[in-house]
Amino acid sequence: xxxxxxxxxxxxxxxxxxxxxxxxxxxxxxxxxxxxxxxxxxxxxxxxxxxxxxxxxxxxxxxxxxxxxxxxxxxxxxxxxxxxxxxxxxxxxxxxxxxxxxxxxxxxxxxxxxxxxxxxxxxxxxxxxxxxxxxxxxxxxxxxxxxxxxx
Ligand code: FES
Numbered sequence: 001x002x003x004x005x006x007x008x009x010x011x012x013x014x015x016x017x018x019x020x021x022x023x024x025x026x027x028x029x030x031x032x033x034x035x036x037x038x039x040x041x042x043x044x045x046x047x048x049x050x051x052x053x054x055x056x057x058x059x060x061x062x063x064x065x066x067x068x069x070x071x072x073x074x075x076x077x078x079x080x081x082x083x084x085x086x087x088x089x090x091x092x093x094x095x096x097x098x099x100x101x102x103x104x105x106x107x108x109x110x111x112x113x114x115x116x117x118x119x120x121x122x123x124x125x126x127x128x129x130x131x132x133x134x135x136x137x138x139x140x141x142x143x144x145x146x147x148x149x150x151x
Contacts, residue, residue: 053151058146073098075116084132084149085118091125
């Protein structure tokens with residue numbers, strides 16, 4: 001190799017070109033990896049929408065007009081239907097109870113109080129209790145046989 005060719009190959013200008021090519025290949029590989037990995041990560045984090053859980057409560061409700069289950073309180077309404085209110089307190093998630101004598105729902109943890117409609121009365125909870133849709137199962141004679149709570 002003569003001296004002129006040696007200078008041409010190892011000149012600083014060629015070094016810049018090589019560094020540019022290396023960087024270009026690195027960025028291209030990174031972009032390609034991101035292009036393939038992004039959909040994979042999105043798929044891995046995908047959660048299908050939750051299907052509502054249906055809970056049957058046999059009718060009629062107890063004489064008190066209230067049914068207490070693990071997840072909800074079911075109250076008989078004046079129109080013959082029922083209303084379901086969550087038992088999970090909106091403050092820190094304790095399980096609330098319905099106080100029949102006082103006619104309100106109270107949280108045992110910090111004494112937040114709610115109406116039987118789930119509307120906040122007092123206490124540290126700032127939001128109302130969630131409510132759930134309730135449908136009825138009727139027999140062939142039109143009698144309500146069960147209330148179905150859609151959790
Ligand atoms: S968790 Fe119910 S009031 Fe705090």
